[in-house]
Amino acid sequence: MVKFRSRSAFTLIELLVVIAIIGVLVGLLLPAVQSAREAARRMQCQNKLKQLTVALANYTDSAGRFPPGHVWMSTAAVPTSGQGRGASWGASWALMLLPYMDKQAIYDKYNFQLTSRTPENSTVNLMQISDFLCPSQSVPTTPLTQDYNGHAKMHLAANFGPGQQLDLGDFTTQSQRGPFSAVAQWGAAPEDIADGTSKTVALSEIMALTTVSYDGRGAWNYVVGLSFCGDDGQLTPNSLILDEPPYCINSATVAPPCSSDNTGSSSVQGARSVHPGGVHVSFCDGAVSFISDSVDSTVWDAALGISDNQIAEGL
Template sequence: MIGTPNARPPRRGFTLIELLVVIAIIAVLIGLLLPAVQKVREAAARMKCSNNLKQWALACHNYQSSNNTFPRLHNDARRVGWMVAVLPFTEQEAINNLIRQGGTAASVDGTTAFAAGPADAWNTNYRPWMQDMSIRVCPSDPQAGQGGGTTYFTRNSSYRASLGDYSGDFGRTDYQPNFRGAFREERGLTFADFTDGTSNTLLLGEVAICAAGDTQNAKTSLCLNASTPAGALAAVDTANRRKLRNPGADWSGRRWNDAIPVYSGFHSATAPNTPSCLGWGSSDTNAPLLSLGSYHSGGAMVALGDGSVRFLADSIDAGNGTIAIWDLKSGKSPYGVIGAMGTVQGGETESFGG
């Protein structure tokens, strides 16, 4: 038998079917791996968020140690908020030094000279107000990386002070705020004021930051002309529960340095991730009802009066949602467990666990 000299055995490549099977297996493996990676990433972000909130809570406690009271909202003519007051206790020396020293270095344009001490909270030419601080934002929030500019929409913060279950209007003498939470306009509280117990009382909490111009996001924007939790819920579009029926305000998570409640606080009248609203009008002083919120699954982070940090679930009892947030000024909260946790002196026995 005559063979072919130097003949090589034929090479066998992948058939189309085999190639498709391999691709399908790889796709399945990637599909199984991605959720695990996302879970690990979110767990890390949630831990970072918890650490951030812990730092702010400890800063409030260190402020109390130095001043014998917790910080107040600091609502004066310049509207400089509580976060600015506790800056010396958050290792933000550079920003705090700029505030103390003033001069041209404290201005964004580099030419305007500021006096020592904080400028008006709305002054966007004041460099300390425009500085990034990683501890101000939750890494899970899509807006967390949007800081660093010179506009109104770049001074983001995920963390707010607990105002309790009562709201009011800074522009009207007949509806002045009578906050029942850990932060007040008129004075800072002492440990003796926490008669419901610091371990049962909210101190700080997380809010979801609203994207600039996103005025119909049910999680982050404020609906207009709703004075009760039920009214805020009714403002949600029934065809799309992520959207408000009408445009509202995109102030959530803005102006970290501003003392006005819509920028500096939250109320304990609603469960986390429920809509926020303004009682009337469209001014940032108009009796806001401000909910906790986050991009963590199922709830939001909070710090209690004893400095501990917990996760507050969306399913927490929020009591009677038909009562206007400016109707109750004393006694137990009508807003269930979260209302009881928000009041400092409400006489409630509810603990964090309900």
């Protein structure tokens, strides 16, 4: 009678081969899993921007015009340079949208008779509202505290035009204006957008440092932090040109680094994201699109102005 001897275990070589095969499979699958996760996060970012744009449309329908970028609360003229402006900034466009985002309770906590930087409004300024955060980016854990009582940070910003964000001349020149104005009590009316609401950018993603208190990019309810511009055609989406807002820090975390110029004479911050290839933006008609990093700078510049006699074709 023939006896068969059963094998009780793998040999060492067989085990190593199996482990190697598993390693190869994991190596092949991991990028696909990571890509799927990022696609899901990117979709969440897009949806949040869409919901914020719906809130903006509802505000505009109610008020007859866009909200101001930031309310100017002083009876004095706006300084021609960035220095000295901070003490007179009031509520921001983002704060004014809260009632249209089911955030009335937060809105009611803010004292609109006081400026944004007063201690009485610090409770609201330090609130981190998830509606303004893109899950593809790390959650900013450190608020802006330089010269302020504290502002939490976010990842969505308003279009302040194709020029420089706080350059007074860019808000007295209609061709340089965006839908949101930083030196008035109101933003543009829909009829002011002569270039067409479907061709004019309203909101965009931006990037914010997560653990640095001195960098104001992305700071909630702070005019420099929640606005972006085109810097006269230089700052296309994810541009390699340096950001130059005051209180800006060189860091590999948010590329490119800032300029060393922190004088505050202007506030130059571009549309940015961590998504490969581009940035989500919304338009004044409510549409949301993903704009490529390689967009022509002339086309992008045209998309930021409300009445510059340039129609942004090809976005």
